[in-house]
Amino acid sequence: MRIAIPKETHPGENRVPITPDTAKKLCRLGAEVVIEAGLGAGSGFADSEYTDAGATVSSDRSQLFGSADVLLRLRKPEMAEISQMKRGCVHISYLDPFNERELVTALKDAGITSISMEMIPRTTRSQKMDALSSQANLAGYVMVIQAASHLPRIFPMMMTPAGTLKPANVFVIGAGVAGLQAIATAKRLGAKVTAFDTRPVVAEQVQSLGAKFLEIDLGETGQTAGGYALELTPEQVDKQRQAQKDIIAKSDVVITTAQVFGRKPPVLVTKDMVQGMAPGSVIVDMAAETGGNVEGSVPNETVKVGGVTIIGKGNLAGEVARDASQMYSANLFNLVEDNWDQEKNAFVVDFEDDILPGCIITHGGEVTNETIKKIMEGGA
Numbered sequence: 001m002r003i004a005i006p007k008e009t010h011p012g013e014n015r016v017p018i019t020p021d022t023a024k025k026l027c028r029l030g031a032e033v034v035i036e037a038g039l040g041a042g043s044g045f046a047d048s049e050y051t052d053a054g055a056t057v058s059s060d061r062s063q064l065f066g067s068a069d070v071l072l073r074l075r076k077p078e079m080a081e082i083s084q085m086k087r088g089c090v091h092i093s094y095l096d097p098f099n100e101r102e103l104v105t106a107l108k109d110a111g112i113t114s115i116s117m118e119m120i121p122r123t124t125r126s127q128k129m130d131a132l133s134s135q136a137n138l139a140g141y142v143m144v145i146q147a148a149s150h151l152p153r154i155f156p157m158m159m160t161p162a163g164t165l166k167p168a169n170v171f172v173i174g175a176g177v178a179g180l181q182a183i184a185t186a187k188r189l190g191a192k193v194t195a196f197d198t199r200p201v202v203a204e205q206v207q208s209l210g211a212k213f214l215e216i217d218l219g220e221t222g223q224t225a226g227g228y229a230l231e232l233t234p235e236q237v238d239k240q241r242q243a244q245k246d247i248i249a250k251s252d253v254v255i256t257t258a259q260v261f262g263r264k265p266p267v268l269v270t271k272d273m274v275q276g277m278a279p280g281s282v283i284v285d286m287a288a289e290t291g292g293n294v295e296g297s298v299p300n301e302t303v304k305v306g307g308v309t310i311i312g313k314g315n316l317a318g319e320v321a322r323d324a325s326q327m328y329s330a331n332l333f334n335l336v337e338d339n340w341d342q343e344k345n346a347f348v349v350d351f352e353d354d355i356l357p358g359c360i361i362t363h364g365g366e367v368t369n370e371t372i373k374k375i376m377e378g379g380a
Contacts, residue, residue: 001031001070005033007037016039016045017328071085073093076094076100085112090347107361137177138317140183148253156190170252178286180209197213237267256283269295270295278307285310
């Protein structure tokens with residue numbers, strides 16, 4: 001079975017879906033691995049490292065798509081690329097299926113088996129395949145580093161003969177994977193950290209990292225079976241905003257990570273809250289690309305609003321592309337290995353599997369994911 005890995009062409013994308021080490025593991029499974037020339041350049045991997053691992057290198061992108069039994073990628077495909085794939089090809093990447101109806105339709109009509117890395121279920125067995133979590137971990141770290149580089153003061157307390165510098169106050173909204181890593185990183189840098197999440201069950205995790213958990217009584221909240229926060233009512237969002245207003249005003253850095261899977265994120269930091277912060281303060285909005293948690297944030301830009309710096313950088317994990325590639329590559333390999341049939345020497349789609357059916361979007365000319373099917377039919 002031929003597994004092909006084309007270069008990522010999205011502007012500014014330096015991550016790669018497969019590292020040389022993973023290419024070697026795929027070859028050991030029995031796969032024929034073909035990469036596009038220059039695949040790993042953005043993350044510092046030379047073509048020779050892939051050939052040493054057992055892969056072959058192709059400069060013909062169209063032929064690469066047309067001959068692949070399995071395509072391993074990071075970003076969703078371009079519409080023009082779908083027509084180059086052979087019917088029955090398995091395409092594995094991020095797909096953003098909740099918002100890409102035209103893309104899902106094209107994959108369905110082309111007879112492509114499309115697997116969305118965002119849809120990997122959050123179970124104990126699937127943790128090793130969970131690309132959202134692996135990339136979110138790095139994003140949490142990067143957000144703090146970005147904030148520290150823009151803040152005109154240091155994070156830790158420092159005692160010197162010239163006087164004592166107080167630690168920076170950091171407020172993290174959302175204590176999922178990214179939020180917890182942001183808390184841990186800010187604490188390691190010496191900041192005084194407070195955090196809030198709508199799920200009271202994460203309070204212990206926040207406190208275990210040495211941060212204070214801000215308690216806000218929002219009434220009934222909770223999380224999905226996959227561990228994601230449930231969407232708040234407008235009344236609950238307003239209550240959260242009011243309760244956070246004072247601590248935001250006193251914070252040197254605010255980091256927002258609140259996202260609702262498959263939906264537009266809530267606005268939790270309003271314009272008046274930004275205006276209430278001291279000049280020189282920094283806000284990092286992780287959700288800027290999908291709508292934003294912060295009024296005034298701009299996707300993929302850093303802006304100044306009344307003396308406050310608002311960072312809306314997307315693809316945060318891509319800032320540390322080599323490590324992000326290593327983690328994503330491991331996620332992909334674990335997914336492939338888990339569904340590899342040694343006797344057939346092939347990737348096998350098994351709808352009786354406990355992981356794969358939930359992340360298959362299209363197969364055999366049909367939309368097979370029930371949630372996405374309802375969205376496509378206008379039911380959600």
